[in-house]
Amino acid sequence: MKIAFIGGGNMATALIAGLANKLTAGANIHVVDPNAEALARLHQQYGVSTASATDAAAGAADVIVLAVKPQNMREVAAQLLPLLDQAKQPLIVSIAAGIRSVDLARWLGGYDAIVRCMPNTPALIGMGITGMAATGGVSEAQRKQADDILSAVGQTVWLDDESKIDAVTAVSGSGPAYVFYFMEAMQQAAAEMGLSAEQGLQLAQATFGGAAQLAARSTEPVQVLRERVTSKGGTTYAAITSMEASGVKAAVVAAIKAAQARGKELGDELGAA
Ligand SMILES: NC(=O)C1=CN([C@@H]2O[C@H](COP(=O)(O)OP(=O)(O)OC[C@H]3O[C@@H](n4cnc5c(N)ncnc54)[C@H](OP(=O)(O)O)[C@@H]3O)[C@@H](O)[C@H]2O)C=CC1
Numbered sequence: 012m013k014i015a016f017i018g019g020g021n022m023a024t025a026l027i028a029g030l031a032n033k034l035t036a037g038a039n040i041h042v043v044d045p046n047a048e049a050l051a052r053l054h055q056q057y058g059v060s061t062a063s064a065t066d067a068a069a070g071a072a073d074v075i076v077l078a079v080k081p082q083n084m085r086e087v088a089a090q091l092l093p094l095l096d097q098a099k100q101p102l103i104v105s106i107a108a109g110i111r112s113v114d115l116a117r118w119l120g121g122y123d124a125i126v127r128c129m130p131n132t133p134a135l136i137g138m139g140i141t142g143m144a145a146t147g148g149v150s151e152a153q154r155k156q157a158d159d160i161l162s163a164v165g166q167t168v169w170l171d172d173e174s175k176i177d178a179v180t181a182v183s184g185s186g187p188a189y190v191f192y193f194m195e196a197m198q199q200a201a202a203e204m205g206l207s208a209e210q211g212l213q214l215a216q217a218t219f220g221g222a223a224q225l226a227a228r229s230t231e232p233v234q235v236l237r238e239r240v241t242s243k244g245g246t247t248y249a250a251i252t253s254m255e256a257s258g259v260k261a262a263v264v265a266a267i268k269a270a271q272a273r274g275k276e277l278g279d280e281l282g283a284a
């Protein structure tokens with residue numbers, strides 16, 4: 012399978028790292044990005060071919076992954092349209108937050124073989140999760156192609172309604188940043204209590220990794236797992252009581268809903284153009 016990436020930034024790099032020489036040879040991956048340094052690094056690490064602007068090789072791929080910022084999607088669609096092999100009908104996979112398939116299809120002159128996805132950066136180590144939705148023009152074989160690509164870098168979740176991608180974006184697309192934010196807070200607290208920066212990082216990493224694995228392997232709800240750590244009148248009780256008093260859970264729910272609203276807003280703003 013020949014895969015082209017338009018945009019070779021953070022998320023494309025995470026996907027390429029998981030795919031190259033695993034699902035398909037690095038030589039079957041073509042990356043388009045204006046940054047020569049980033050392209051040279053990708054070529055050196057994974058053996059991908061590169062171009063500084065969308066070219067015939069990108070248009071001729073079996074699957075074309077659009078991995079530019081939402082604000083650049085319209086311009087990229089305009090660059091791609093004349094190069095798209097209309098007879099072959101390659102699959103377009105968009106990973107941009109907010110951008111709706113209906114708008115992308117319009118920018119591509121009515122092209123309707125689009126899968127809209129929302130991956131996340133743990134794809135870099137094969138531990139991503141991607142929400143996915145297909146438009147009507149996507150064949151069963153193309154649906155499988157999209158699933159094969161995103162399954163190569165982690166789990167996939169197919170959605171019955173594309174609008175749910177904004178919720179996936181808010182929970183798992185942006186989610187790694189929430190985890191890193193919480194780890195930063197744990198590290199800060201560890202430092203303020205006299206532990207070294209290394210010890211704080213080690214404790215936070217092992218705690219997140221261990222708790223996530225425990226939750227994944229348990230048949231019980233996470234609430235029960237949390238209660239099992241929380242001895243009555245003990246230390247965890249003091250911490251959770253403090254978090255509840257500060258409204259941490261409500262703040263996290265509100266933050267995730269703000270991310271969802273921003274996704275919808277991006278779709279409204281950029282789709283209207
Ligand atoms: N980062 C993440 O965790 C996730 C990101 N996404 C989505 O992925 C997309 C990319 O995000 P991310 O990788 O973080 O962004 P980056 O800015 O890291 O990468 C985008 C790349 O595209 C390049 N670019 C801009 N215009 C063009 C063009 N016309 N042709 C080819 N390349 C171009 C940019 O170059 P330059 O910088 O010079 O403009 C940049 O190198 C976004 O739409 C985002 O919503 C989805 C899930 C998670």
Ligand SMILES: O=C(O)[C@@H]1CCC=N1
Pocket residue numbers: 108180184185
């Ligand atoms: O912050 C963003 O807009 C992108 C989408 C999900 C993760 N990063």
